[in-house]
Amino acid sequence: MQHFLGIDIGGTNTRLMLMDSEQHFSCYHKVATPSWAQLQDPLAGLQRIISEYLQEQASGVYVEMVMLGLPGILSRDRERVLSLPFIPALDNQPVAALLSAQLGLSVVMDKDVNHLMWWDLNQLPSLPDVAVGLYLGTGLGNSLWLNRAFYHGVHGAAGEIGHIPLAGNLAQCACGKTGCVETLTSGNWLAGWARQYATNTPLAQLFTEHGQHPDLVEFVERLARTIASEMNILDPEYLVLGGGVLAMAGFPIERLETSIRQHLRAPYPALGLTIVTSSVTDETGCRGACMAAQREAKLRATLSFIDNPLNGAILARKKA
Numbered sequence: 001m002q003h004f005l006g007i008d009i010g011g012t013n014t015r016l017m018l019m020d021s022e023q024h025f026s027c028y029h030k031v032a033t034p035s036w037a038q039l040q041d042p043l044a045g046l047q048r049i050i051s052e053y054l055q056e057q058a059s060g061v062y063v064e065m066v067m068l069g070l071p072g073i074l075s076r077d078r079e080r081v082l083s084l085p086f087i088p089a090l091d092n093q094p095v096a097a098l099l100s101a102q103l104g105l106s107v108v109m110d111k112d113v114n115h116l117m118w119w120d121l122n123q124l125p126s127l128p129d130v131a132v133g134l135y136l137g138t139g140l141g142n143s144l145w146l147n148r149a150f151y152h153g154v155h156g157a158a159g160e161i162g163h164i165p166l167a168g169n170l171a172q173c174a175c176g177k178t179g180c181v182e183t184l185t186s187g188n189w190l191a192g193w194a195r196q197y198a199t200n201t202p203l204a205q206l207f208t209e210h211g212q213h214p215d216l217v218e219f220v221e222r223l224a225r226t227i228a229s230e231m232n233i234l235d236p237e238y239l240v241l242g243g244g245v246l247a248m249a250g251f252p253i254e255r256l257e258t259s260i261r262q263h264l265r266a267p268y269p270a271l272g273l274t275i276v277t278s279s280v281t282d283e284t285g286c287r288g289a290c291m292a293a294q295r296e297a298k299l300r301a302t303l304s305f306i307d308n309p310l311n312g313a314i315l316a317r318k319k320a
């Protein structure tokens with residue numbers, strides 16, 4: 001049976017998982033990302049992680065395609081990493097093609113949030129035409145599903161919602177700019193606030209103990225304004241909200257939703273928007289990557305069928 005290998009690369013952990021063609025998942029495995037990312041040659045390190053995983057966890061399994069999920073900017077054709085802040089050695093590298101040559105397997109890649117979103121889209125009653133995913137973790141992840149395809153932008157950098165400018169914000173962003181909304185609207189900001197104002201509170205309890213503090217109330221309101229701006233531009237059928245911050249105990253998800261709705265233009269997108277909450281677990285990123293690999297393999301099979309001159313003639317005859 002065909003299998004698909006999904007690999008979710010985060011700043012802390014790299015997670016691997018297999019899925020068969022009937023979407024049964026198995027062999028979840030986690031390694032610390034710095035164990036390979038901080039090597040002199042991180043790509044060789046990643047290749048070794050994958051080879052060892054396949055030998056130890058997937059011996060005898062036929063892997064049809066490997067899908068990598070990366071938290072950075074990829075080229076529009078998803079062939080090249082353009083900016084991956086925590087592994088700069090991979091910038092401008094055709095990572096998937098290089099790994100493919102080394103492993104002797106078909107390797108493809110996409111932004112990690114698109115894999116979370118693909119998982120979440122598949123949990124809906126039917127696949128919508130237009131949906132937007134907002135995943136708030138250490139940063140502000142954004143996935144755009146427009147007209148039944150992921151939208152990448154002309155260079156691949158679409159969905160960088162965390163880097164829209166916020167008036168009066170003088171904070172320096174990791175991207176090099178000043179004033180990005182992400183500097184004040186992310187898990188990183190919450191951790192910094194907690195270090196300053198809630199030293200005795202474990203970060204996981206921040207909202208249960210300090211959720212009514214004006215700074216945290218404004219944090220949620222700022223997030224709502226940012227998300228509502230995008231809803232007013234894109235008019236999606238679904239907004240998927242997820243990520244580690246929203247999963248924190250006591251996070252006021254209902255207040256966030258109410259506040260988003262208060263900023264929506266009537267009658268639309270206000271009346272047509274369904275907001276769903278993602279139930280993201282440790283495994284969701286690589287599960288979504290496995291399913292994205294299966295989708296990509298199907299797309300390629302269809303394209304190669306059409307590209308085959310013999311099939312082209314059959315299709316042309318059918319049309320005629």
Ligand SMILES: [Zn+2]
Nearest residue numbers: 163173175180
């Ligand atoms: Zn920025």
